[in-house]
Amino acid sequence: MIVLYGFGGVGRTFAEVVYSRTNLKISAVFDSKGGAMKCGGFEKDEVKTLLKAPRGGVSELGVGARASLEEALRCAEVLVDASPPNYSNGEPAASAYRLALKSGLSVVTANKAPLALYFPEFEGKPVFYKATVMAGTPVVDLALGLREQRPLRIRGILNGTTNYILTRIDVDGLSFEEALGEAKAKGYVEPDPAIDLEGLDAAAKLAILANTLGARLTLGQVHREPLRYLGPRTKYVAEADLEAGNARVVPARLEPDDPLLLARYTTNAVEIATEVNLVRVFGKGAGRLETSLALLNDVVKALRACK
Amino acid sequence: MIVLYGFGGVGRTFAEVVYSRTNLKISAVFDSKGGAMKCGGFEKDEVKTLLKAPRGGVSELGVGARASLEEALRCAEVLVDASPPNYSNGEPAASAYRLALKSGLSVVTANKAPLALYFPEFEGKPVFYKATVMAGTPVVDLALGLREQRPLRIRGILNGTTNYILTRIDVDGLSFEEALGEAKAKGYVEPDPAIDLEGLDAAAKLAILANTLGARLTLGQVHREPLRYLGPRTKYVAEADLEAGNARVVPARLEPDDPLLLARYTTNAVEIATEVNLVRVFGKGAGRLETSLALLNDVVKALRACK
Numbered sequence: 001m002i003v004l005y006g007f008g009g010v011g012r013t014f015a016e017v018v019y020s021r022t023n024l025k026i027s028a029v030f031d032s033k034g035g036a037m038k039c040g041g042f043e044k045d046e047v048k049t050l051l052k053a054p055r056g057g058v059s060e061l062g063v064g065a066r067a068s069l070e071e072a073l074r075c076a077e078v079l080v081d082a083s084p085p086n087y088s089n090g091e092p093a094a095s096a097y098r099l100a101l102k103s104g105l106s107v108v109t110a111n112k113a114p115l116a117l118y119f120p121e122f123e124g125k126p127v128f129y130k131a132t133v134m135a136g137t138p139v140v141d142l143a144l145g146l147r148e149q150r151p152l153r154i155r156g157i158l159n160g161t162t163n164y165i166l167t168r169i170d171v172d173g174l175s176f177e178e179a180l181g182e183a184k185a186k187g188y189v190e191p192d193p194a195i196d197l198e199g200l201d202a203a204a205k206l207a208i209l210a211n212t213l214g215a216r217l218t219l220g221q222v223h224r225e226p227l228r229y230l231g232p233r234t235k236y237v238a239e240a241d242l243e244a245g246n247a248r249v250v251p252a253r254l255e256p257d258d259p260l261l262l263a264r265y266t267t268n269a270v271e272i273a274t275e276v277n278l279v280r281v282f283g284k285g286a287g288r289l290e291t292s293l294a295l296l297n298d299v300v301k302a303l304r305a306c307k
Numbered sequence: 308m309i310v311l312y313g314f315g316g317v318g319r320t321f322a323e324v325v326y327s328r329t330n331l332k333i334s335a336v337f338d339s340k341g342g343a344m345k346c347g348g349f350e351k352d353e354v355k356t357l358l359k360a361p362r363g364g365v366s367e368l369g370v371g372a373r374a375s376l377e378e379a380l381r382c383a384e385v386l387v388d389a390s391p392p393n394y395s396n397g398e399p400a401a402s403a404y405r406l407a408l409k410s411g412l413s414v415v416t417a418n419k420a421p422l423a424l425y426f427p428e429f430e431g432k433p434v435f436y437k438a439t440v441m442a443g444t445p446v447v448d449l450a451l452g453l454r455e456q457r458p459l460r461i462r463g464i465l466n467g468t469t470n471y472i473l474t475r476i477d478v479d480g481l482s483f484e485e486a487l488g489e490a491k492a493k494g495y496v497e498p499d500p501a502i503d504l505e506g507l508d509a510a511a512k513l514a515i516l517a518n519t520l521g522a523r524l525t526l527g528q529v530h531r532e533p534l535r536y537l538g539p540r541t542k543y544v545a546e547a548d549l550e551a552g553n554a555r556v557v558p559a560r561l562e563p564d565d566p567l568l569l570a571r572y573t574t575n576a577v578e579i580a581t582e583v584n585l586v587r588v589f590g591k592g593a594g595r596l597e598t599s600l601a602l603l604n605d606v607v608k609a610l611r612a613c614k
Contacts, residue, residue: 021455130452136584138452145437145445148328148600148607259569259589276597277443282566283586290583293455300455305612 001027001041001076002299003069003105005096006083007058010110012051013288014082014295019047024299028072032083034059037067039075069096073103078302080295084191085113087200087219094118101125106302110135110291116204116219119211126305128298133158133205134268136290137283138297142272143212149274151213155239156270157263159202160285161188162227162236166251167264169229176229188266188286199224199249202238206247213272215242223248235260308334308348308383309606310376310412312403313390314365317417319358320595321389321602326354331606335379339390341366344374346382376403380410385609387602391498392420394507394526401425408432413609417442417598423511423526426518433612435605440465440512441575443597444590445604449579450519456581458520462546463577464570465512467592468495468503469534469543473558474571476536483536495573495593506531506556509545513554520579522549530555542567 002018004011004026011029018024025041033056042050046063059066073079079100081093094114097107107122109115110131115122130140157163161183168179180197183189188196195201203222210217217240225248227236233254240247254261259280263269268285271278284290309325311318311333318336325331332348340363349357353370366373380386386407388400401421404414414429416422417438422429437447464470468490475486487504490496495503502508510529517524524547532555534543540561547554561568566587570576575592578585591597 136456137586138449141452142445142449142588145448145601145604148604149443149597262566262569262587276594276600277591279444279588279590280569281449281586281588284584287583290456293583294452297452297455 001025003028003030003072003076003079005030005079005081005093006111007031007053008055008082008084009288010291011082014080014292015047015051017289017292017296019044022296027075028064028067029058030069030072031058032056035067035069035072036061036064037072037075038064069099073100073105076105078106078108078299080299081107081109081111082295083111085111085195085204087113087116087195087204090114090117097122097127101127106305108295108298108302110295112201112204112208115211116207119208119218120216123211126302128302129208130298131291131294132208134270134283134285135294136287137268137281137285138294139209139270139281140212142279142281143209146272146274146277146279147214149276151215151242151272151274153239153241153273154206154209154213154270155237155260156206157235157260157268158205158238158270158285159196159199159236160266160268161190161196163263163268164188164266165227166229166234166236170232170234171264197227199226199236202236202249206238206240206249209270210240210242210247213242217247221247223250225250227251233258233261308332310335310337310379310383310386312337312386312388312400313418314338314360315362315389315391316595317598318389321387321599322354322358324596324599324603326351329603334382335371335374336365337376337379338365339363342374342376342379343368343371344379344382345371376406380407380412383412385413385415385606387606388414388416388418389602390418392418392502392511394420394423394502394511397421397424404429404434408434413612415602415605415609417602419508419511419515422518423514426515426525427523430518433609435609436515437605438598438601439515441577441590441592442601443594444575444588444592445601446516446577446588447519449586449588450516453579453581453586454521456583458522458549458579458581460546460548460580461513461516461520461577462544462567463513464542464567464575465545465577465592466503466506466509466543467573467575468497470570470575471495471573472534473536473541473543477539477541478571504534506533506543509543509556513545513547513556516577517547517549517554520549524554528554530557532557534558540568
């Protein structure tokens, strides 16, 4: 049984994916206003009704019983967090994780804020988070597989929205304003644009990746400069020197033969340098279905793992 | 406690890594002629002596007691297979895995043959194999993270030796014979050259990756053509159409803008296309230390996993 925490775009797609592709069930759904639960798990038609709820409306539908998170956790094995990131203090998600872990549940999350702020607190606990970095591209799993190699550096294009804007300028000749307007029209830009355009999203992913490799880095330690177009081959680069302990998200012009230029439009890329290897990964970094399938992969993993 | 099965280049480096970087211990070592065991685990100086043994000589040193595999498995939690691949029937490694699994151990392997031949038999059991594909680059973990995305195609440069030869011809102007001679002199070519030059190694990796993504493909189903240089941008390409169910390892000339051309010398590359993503991974595909660190990462994972 799954408690679904967050019922916006990703949360709703995740619910659809669970009921169309698996035999798993969701036993509670929470949005910003409240929750609905059914201990034995919602049936398909109940989920259909829930999916018609307006934002903030799941507890008003009469599907299941109104519930507190504490009650809902009693019937489930996994808390899935698809709520929006709160980069000031990670709440209310961080408190939800603490409660879930204390109650013996695993946590599976697509929300970057709690881990970008408090990674060490959750390390070693059953918290699965591949959906937080590059969504459909499980670079977190690859990074966990590199843990025995001493990590040196990370360098990447970790935000799809800003990379889309820069590619539209650089490759297709749009102005910054045109490209930004188009990205907004396509729904690529977060409700708070600073999350994309001032590098918070990329910095959070960088912090999560660094910690996954065994280094220590928190969101606040990442130096950030806002997105600007500096001329041909401008990329919004997230990079961390894990030995020196400094990190930044800044616009920069790349050399013409830089492999990171392969990451165009919403494709993301990351380079991980270790004592013996230089690994490069390219792939999709966003998308509701991609993120939902990453969450599902972690739910399957969580249900199989040792408690 | 670890039973180390295979004591050539990789096996010896793995033993050094275990004793220099961890608190784990090896309780038995097997080579082609026999085994030596010490139930409580060898001490550092005993491992030093073992490392001085000539090939096939570990049971003659008087370090530990002579042992059968069956006896050795009684003291350990993990069997680590660093023995050479036998592509005709996977033996003796495949039988060793069966015995180890029946005895409640996990298996961690760098030997491609048993999985390339009998993947379905070992699926769902505690068998960890990231060291079999791209060694230092955990593309197996990334592929496991893609399991909820329906896989469509794999395409890659999966053999470092042949890619070294082709790059020396293509980029540095050597003749085929010069490049092959150099690769042999550097120790890159397997004792049986057909494993590299006739595509067995790449085909085995392709089969393992396909199965990891949830498709079914065995080594014998991969069409292979021997390495040849066909002109500029020749690569020895391993590719599988997982929907049609066909696969091949063939020399082919790539288009000038093909991202696989980024894989030069001993760097490997793989592209995985799924219903929603196209993931590309580049990284080192061989090396004793790289392979040993991949084995160690899986040993740590195996010791943490549920039985």
